Amino acid sequence: MDFQGIHDRLRAVRAPGLLGVDEPRAAVPGAKHGETKDAGRGGDPFVLIDPQRIVEFLHVCRDEDRLRFELLVDLTATDPKAEEPNLWINLNLLSVERRQRLAVKALLPKSALSMPSSTPIYRAAQWHERECAEMYGITFVGHPDPRHILLPDDWIGYPLRKDYVFPKEYHGISCE
Amino acid sequence: MATQIEDRSKSEEESRTLPTGEKEFFLDVHTSDLEVNFGPQHPATHGVMRILMRADGELITGAQPHLGYLHRCAEKIGESVEWLQYLPYTDRYDYLAAMNNNLGYSMAVEALMPGLVIPRRAEMIRTICAELNRIGSHLIAFGTYGLDIGAFTPFFYAFREREWMMALFEKICGARLTYSYIRIGGVFNDAPPGWLEEVARFCDVFEEKWKEYVDLLVMNQIFVKRTANVGVIPREMALDFGLTGPMLRGSGVDFDLRRDLPYSLYGEMLRDKAFDVIVGKGEKGTLGDCWDRTWCRVFEMMESIKIVRWCLERIEPGPVLGDIPKVLRIPPGEAYVGIENPRGELGHYVVSDGGKVGVRVRVRGPSFTNVAVLEELLPGALIADAIAIIGSTDVVIGETDR
Numbered sequence: 001m002d003f004q005g006i007h008d009r010l011r012a013v014r015a016p017g018l019l020g021v022d023e024p025r026a027a028v029p030g031a032k033h034g035e036t037k038d039a040g041r042g043g044d045p046f047v048l049i050d051p052q053r054i055v056e057f058l059h060v061c062r063d064e065d066r067l068r069f070e071l072l073v074d075l076t077a078t079d080p081k082a083e084e085p086n087l088w089i090n091l092n093l094l095s096v097e098r099r100q101r102l103a104v105k106a107l108l109p110k111s112a113l114s115m116p117s118s119t120p121i122y123r124a125a126q127w128h129e130r131e132c133a134e135m136y137g138i139t140f141v142g143h144p145d146p147r148h149i150l151l152p153d154d155w156i157g158y159p160l161r162k163d164y165v166f167p168k169e170y171h172g173i174s175c176e
Numbered sequence: 177m178a179t180q181i182e183d184r185s186k187s188e189e190e191s192r193t194l195p196t197g198e199k200e201f202f203l204d205v206h207t208s209d210l211e212v213n214f215g216p217q218h219p220a221t222h223g224v225m226r227i228l229m230r231a232d233g234e235l236i237t238g239a240q241p242h243l244g245y246l247h248r249c250a251e252k253i254g255e256s257v258e259w260l261q262y263l264p265y266t267d268r269y270d271y272l273a274a275m276n277n278n279l280g281y282s283m284a285v286e287a288l289m290p291g292l293v294i295p296r297r298a299e300m301i302r303t304i305c306a307e308l309n310r311i312g313s314h315l316i317a318f319g320t321y322g323l324d325i326g327a328f329t330p331f332f333y334a335f336r337e338r339e340w341m342m343a344l345f346e347k348i349c350g351a352r353l354t355y356s357y358i359r360i361g362g363v364f365n366d367a368p369p370g371w372l373e374e375v376a377r378f379c380d381v382f383e384e385k386w387k388e389y390v391d392l393l394v395m396n397q398i399f400v401k402r403t404a405n406v407g408v409i410p411r412e413m414a415l416d417f418g419l420t421g422p423m424l425r426g427s428g429v430d431f432d433l434r435r436d437l438p439y440s441l442y443g444e445m446l447r448d449k450a451f452d453v454i455v456g457k458g459e460k461g462t463l464g465d466c467w468d469r470t471w472c473r474v475f476e477m478m479e480s481i482k483i484v485r486w487c488l489e490r491i492e493p494g495p496v497l498g499d500i501p502k503v504l505r506i507p508p509g510e511a512y513v514g515i516e517n518p519r520g521e522l523g524h525y526v527v528s529d530g531g532k533v534g535v536r537v538r539v540r541g542p543s544f545t546n547v548a549v550l551e552e553l554l555p556g557a558l559i560a561d562a563i564a565i566i567g568s569t570d571v572v573i574g575e576t577d578r
Contacts, residue, residue: 024509043288043511070415073514074523074540081535090525090538092512096415096429099436103512124418127548135251150244150577159252 001066001100003045009067010047015060017053022046022105046103051089051115054106058121061093061102069093069102072122075129077108077136082162085109087136091118108138117143135160209237214562216245222320223573227550227566231559239554239562241547246577254537259285259504260360262537267354269541270575272316273518275309275345278358280515281537283439284524285360287511297494298362300487303441304375305345305358307480307487311382312341313518314473314480317570321470322393324567325402330393337385340378347371360504362497376488379481386478394467394474403470404461407553407565414464417552418545421520422476423569426456426469433516441487450486451479466568473518473570505532519543519570541575 001009007021023045049057061069074092091104108115117140118125129140130149137158140146148155157164167175193199210231216224224245230238250269254262266281267274279302286292319334342352348367349357357364393399409419414427424431432453434442445451454475456468506528514523520542527536546569553565 043509046510071420072418073420073521074512074525074538076525076538076540078525078527078536078538080527080529090512092514092523092525092540094514094521096424096431096436099431101437101512101514122418123416123552124545124548127544148244150247152244159249160255 001098003102006067006100006102007047009064010060013060013064015064016056017050018057019048019050022048044103046090046105049104049106051106051108054089054118055116055120057104058091058093058118061104062121066098067102068095068097069100070096072118072124072128073101075118075125075132077132077138077160079136079160079162085111087113087138089115089132089138113137114139114141116141119143134158137161212559216242219324222567222571225547225571225573225576227554227562229554229559229562234558234560236554236557236559236562239550241550243547243573243576246573248578250539250578251537254534254539256533258532259506259534262534263359264354264356266539267356268574269539269578270313270517270519270522270543270572271353272572273309273313274353274355275305275358276313276515276517276522278356279306279440280513280517280522280524282358282360283515284511284513284526285506287513288506288509288526288528289360290507292361292498292500294362294498295495297366297491298496298498299441300491301348301363301367301496302358304372304484304487304491305348305355305363307483308341308344308375308378310480310518311477312338314477315341317473317518318389318393318470321567321570322399324563325399327393327396327399330389333385333388333392337382340381344371344375344378347374359497361500362495364497366496372488372491375484379484379488382481383478386474386481389474394471400460400467403466403564403568405465406461406561407466407557407568408462409464409549409553411464413549413552417549419520419549420542420545421517422469422472423520423546423549425454426472427464428456428458428468430455433514433521437514439513439515445483445486448486451482454479466564469568469570503532505530506534510536514540517542519572519575520546539578541578543569543571543573543575544578547571547576 010018024043061067071094073094076090078088078090086107086109089106089108093102117129129143132138133140134148134151135158169175212229212231214229215226226242228240229236250265253265266277270277315334315338319331322330346352348371349355409427411427411429414424435446435453438446454472456463456472460467508528508530510527512523512525514521522542523540525538526534529535554562
């Protein structure tokens, strides 16, 4: 199924938390560089969802007969800009049976970085969420093992946030 | 190992009455659980991974992989350097399949450049290089796996052919491991004269040598005994953990990105039925055991040879690099491109805001998810099988830690 078909199916089964869709669009001729309105965007289409209802949404994606996204390929976050109020949560689902992909995006406000963990649906999410949590400071409620994964346990700050300040030293080792 | 002997003679259940009427008490020997640090400096971890194992005698009761010893902040670097400058960093996550990493990153950035046309010769050379690198990577996987569990000879056989493969890459780009050869818009330069003929010769020789691997290791009775029915990953578990590549196909899931979501020239090859997808059948034991995964890798090498030959038959002279400006500004957008690496799906998620530097370069390394399954797979196995199970995941730590 193509993206339109998947989106129609999600609408038809009333997938919980589904907010909308964002498709790539060509730039409006004459639009100035840096203009976010009408600036166009390339790449993949994706569906937008409510991060607080992600578990119910993924449940439908995995078990609905015509979607069958058995595999969670990727779960990550993006900090688009330091002054942007939201972080993006990006998921990528893959269906082995139906041979299709779906990109999912959720906007999580930086003021309240907390959302449910997807581990009850996909255990693949466990390590991805641990990485996401240490890099962006997101709390995944219900995560069975919320420890750091790549960074040392005593690391301060969230390195992939755009407002991250590089440390001057680490345990007496100068970083300058 | 610390042992403690508990005196349980007082308890009634631990005794029995002998025919003479006397009571016999058992003195049961209980061993306490032992925590074993496997790694980070252990040759069988293929890098620097530490697994904290809890063992009750010879039985593993818990396993906890610890990563991060090789974390080099690849994703943070991706947000700090220009698009083209990031290419050499891609070589360094899965250093055994650097061509495939270059290809994955380049394709992700190209997905954001709608007008860009990749010359056909460039696509051909890309495919040849990616498949040759897949052979090289599987040779390491197969050679070192034998080494891990005690077969020394196949390792040298594997490195003999890999040496030639690396010499071929040295001729085309000057580097033996970190190529940075496939780049945004095509490939860096054209193949030198006589290179394609040498690749054809390599294919012929490799086909003969490959039969030796199957006899020497894969069908070897000792090897089969060590790996069959060990570390079984059922189909549902493989999907749940998001495994990809030979790990997934070894569990009997018939899925390969090259066939099922084709990219580059693979769609065209599919019409010609140029290659098959190797799926585990559980021939020597249970479906999804260590033997099946190794079998998939070894037989995939021959499929790669078929793909290379398909390209060699059709390659024609022409340009090898598309129209790429010196300073690359990528139009705004976001794209996820996943390609079939030797270890599974290598995904790049790139976000651009129209500038010279990326907003986000996310790398989804296949080893990262493939290693996660060890948490589930090791408990219940024997200490002696731990090496066989870890080796069969074919982990590259450069990629789990990035």
